[in-house]
Amino acid sequence: MRDRSGICGDQTSEAAMAGSTTPKETPAIRKEVAGELSKIFSLHAAGLDWPRAILFLDIALVPMLVFWAIGHEQYLLSALFGLLLAALDDPGGSYGRRAARIAVFALVGAGLTALGFAIGGTAWGWLVVVGFAVTLAAGLAVAFGVRRFATALLLNVWFIVALALSFQLHQHARPTSHIWAQVLAWSGGAALWIAVTFTVWLIRGREDRPQPVTELPDDTSRQRLTGPVITFAVIRAGGVASACALAFGLELSYGYWIPIAAVIAMKPSLEQTTLVAAQRLAGALIGAAAASLLILLPASETGTKLFAMIRGLEVVALVLLMHAVAIRFWNYALSSAAVAAGVLVLVSLPHRSDYAVEGYRVLWTACGVAIGLGLMLLAGRLGKRDDETP
Numbered sequence: 001m002r003d004r005s006g007i008c009g010d011q012t013s014e015a016a017m018a019g020s021t022t023p024k025e026t027p028a029i030r031k032e033v034a035g036e037l038s039k040i041f042s043l044h045a046a047g048l049d050w051p052r053a054i055l056f057l058d059i060a061l062v063p064m065l066v067f068w069a070i071g072h073e074q075y076l077l078s079a080l081f082g083l084l085l086a087a088l089d090d091p092g093g094s095y096g097r098r099a100a101r102i103a104v105f106a107l108v109g110a111g112l113t114a115l116g117f118a119i120g121g122t123a124w125g126w127l128v129v130v131g132f133a134v135t136l137a138a139g140l141a142v143a144f145g146v147r148r149f150a151t152a153l154l155l156n157v158w159f160i161v162a163l164a165l166s167f168q169l170h171q172h173a174r175p176t177s178h179i180w181a182q183v184l185a186w187s188g189g190a191a192l193w194i195a196v197t198f199t200v201w202l203i204r205g206r207e208d209r210p211q212p213v214t215e216l217p218d219d220t221s222r223q224r225l226t227g228p229v230i231t232f233a234v235i236r237a238g239g240v241a242s243a244c245a246l247a248f249g250l251e252l253s254y255g256y257w258i259p260i261a262a263v264i265a266m267k268p269s270l271e272q273t274t275l276v277a278a279q280r281l282a283g284a285l286i287g288a289a290a291a292s293l294l295i296l297l298p299a300s301e302t303g304t305k306l307f308a309m310i311r312g313l314e315v316v317a318l319v320l321l322m323h324a325v326a327i328r329f330w331n332y333a334l335s336s337a338a339v340a341a342g343v344l345v346l347v348s349l350p351h352r353s354d355y356a357v358e359g360y361r362v363l364w365t366a367c368g369v370a371i372g373l374g375l376m377l378l379a380g381r382l383g384k385r386d387d388e389t390p
Contacts, residue, residue: 040279040333047329052212057322059083059196063189064318073314074177075185077165077346078113082106082189084321085154090193091147092211095201099194105151106190112159113186117179120166124248127163131259132241134159139233139268145220153268160240160263164256165347167248213328239266239375243368254360257344261288261368264340266375276332277376281369283336288365290337291344295361310349317345 063079089105090098112134119126134156141152162182169177201209243262247255265284267277294316298309320342328335348361 039275040282041331043331044329047331048327049329050326053322053326056084056087056325057318059192060318060321062192063185064314067185068311072181073310073349074169075181076314077343078162078182078185079189079192080318080321080346081158081161082109082186083193084189084325085109085158086190086193088154088213089151090197090212092209094208095198095206098197098209102190102194102197105155106187106194109155109158109190110183110187112155113162113183114179116159116162117166117177117182120163121170124245124251127167127248128241128244131160131163131244132237135240135263136233136237139236140225140230142223142229143225145222147220149223157263160259161343161347163244164247164260168254168256168347235375235378236266236268239371243371246367247364252360252364254348255364256347257288257361257364258368258371260343260347261340261365262371264336264343265369265372267372279331279333280336281372281376283333283338284340284369284372285365286333286337287340287342288344288362288369290341291348292361292365294341294345295348313345313349317342317349320345 060080060083063083064076067073067076067079086102086105089102091101092098115130119130138149138152138156142149166177166182197209201207240259240263243259246252247258252258261284264287265281267280294313297313298306320338324335324338324342327338344361
């Protein structure tokens with residue numbers, strides 16, 4: 001009897017232990033998830049820069065008011081990107097050096113703008129090939145230094161946005177878009193930053209000024225193109241090409257959200273940490289969800305009220321971009337979310353929206369983020385293999 005009771009006691013205790021593992025594991029999993037989320041959304045007070053953001057807002061109001069006055073808001077996004085990216089690429093230092101650098105940047109950006117809007121109405125295969133080529137060239141630009149690599153990535157993001165916007169505009173009769181006008185809008189945004197820096201340079205007594213965005217790299221030393229770096233650049237370009245093929249080749253309704261979400265979510269370089277990649281992915285999802293809700297607001301409106309709501313949403317998009325500038329180094333996930341939301345709102349505003357459309361947009365955004373996630377996993381395996389190689 002004792003043996004039987006002992007056996008029964010042991011079995012009972014083992015069953016109790018087996019049954020108790022699930023409740024213990026669940027809090028552990030929750031704790032791990034909470035820990036990862038706290039890392040993704042951790043805040044760095046030193047990275048908050050409101051003066052920089054307010055300066056951007058003050059300057060960005062100029063092209064917004066100009067395009068409101070002339071009634072051609074379809075060119076606003078080009079002007080805002082020209083202004084924002086010229087400010088980001090400003091190297092600081094003597095004014096002559098700064099003006100020459102920004103002018104070259106604006107010239108290259110104008111060429112990419114012309115290319116993007118020129119092929120937007122052509123066969124989808126060209127969009128895939130050119131998207132792959134531009135993204136690959138941007139990835140290989142690291143050979144000319146980290147600073148030039150950062151510049152190339154800025155232009156890469158703008159080209160994909162321009163490609164998506166051009167494709168969308170070609171699918172609708174209104175509003176019409178002209179290539180030369182888009183190039184002029186981009187160049188005007190960059191020229192506006194040159195004019196602002198010239199004014200500040202005169203007011204400050206013609207003294208050298210520091211780099212406006214000091215957190216960006218300024219190293220221009222040449223880098224060696226290793227096998228993993230080249231492979232990652234090819235994978236990243238393939239990811240963008242795949243997103244373009246899905247969006248443009250299948251002629252998906254509002255499928256242009258796929259390449260935009262993908263390029264925002266993807267890691268720009270092999271050296272970036274998993275944390276930064278997770279922040280980009282989270283930011284793309286949050287920004288797309290916010291943009292979907294915002295674009296849905298004027299869905300049932302007509303006439304004067306519709307016009308007022310569209311103007312109001314353009315201001316909201318501009319404020320979102322302003323916050324992206326302010327919190328870029330405060331929290332990268334939230335900054336990515338603000339960029340994604342602002343860009344998607346401005347791209348989508350020219351056309352009406354409803355609940356079915358929003359469903360498509362959320363679905364295509366998830367597809368774009370999935371492409372970015374798949375790339376991140378491939379990059380992670382590539383990095384581990386490189387580390388294990390003696």
